[in-house]
Amino acid sequence: MAEVFDCGDPDQRSRGLAAAVSAVKSGRLVVLPTDTVYGVGAEAFDSAAVAELLAAKGRGRDMPVGVLVGSWHTIEGLVLTMPPGARDLVRAFWPGALSLVVRHAPSLQWDLGDARGTVMLRMPLHPVAIELLREVGPMAVSSANISGHPPAVDVDEARRQLGDRVAVYLDAGPSDRQAASTIVDLTGSTPRILRTGPVSAEDVAAVLGLNPAALLD
Secondary structure (H helix, E strand, O other): OOEEEEOOOHHHHHHHHHHHHHHHHOOOOEEEOOOOOOEEEEEOOOHHHHHHHHHHHOOOOOOOOEEEOOOHHHHHHOEOOOOOOHHHHHHHHOOOOEEEEEEEOOOOOOOOOOOOOEEEEEOOOOHHHHHHHHHHOOEEEEEOOOOOOOOOOOHHHHHHHHHHHOOEEEEOOOOOOOOOOEEEEOOOOOOEEEEOOOOOHHHHHHHHOOOHHHHOO
16 A cells, blocks of 8 residues: 655655655655656666556656756766766756756666666756655656656646555645656757757757757757
8 A cells, every 4th residue: 555645744754755765775666746747766776666667657668767866966977978068957957847868877787768878867856856866866757647648746646647556655735847847868969859848948058058949950
């Protein structure tokens, strides 16, 4: 039976975070709030837990899972090399609703799906998510929904879709943005926006010194 904790109550928040840390470290799934939509997450380096996450969503390996981090500095240990513009985007928009696709360090022992040597990274702007991530380290996280269904913007919707396949639900009320993050791909010769979201192409272009149209080609 899944446990649900109201993070608006200090005692439940404390107990919920402890339960979520225990669940993640034992290979189970948790639903956590972020600034965009609710996410379902697992320990990023636990391949069996990531496989369970994909199964819970009804999602194939052809749609690999992104990774949430709890600090700016974590990205340095996860990437092969920091591509041009990455640090500028991190400084401008993290924590926040911008995901960066980069080439991950080949030494990392993880299996996030058929990502072909890349990983999508984000630091969310939510205190509950940050606290959890700083306790357990990088987490493989995807939107808390069945693949093909709308992303959950509150815990009730996440529970309706994922049920008892998730061990712990952290309820922090409705998501602030209620829209998935903007995704910028930094693995090619020039940056590209793969998905538009709360951070506009104009905002990204201003940081990178580019024409917004060039990011959307």
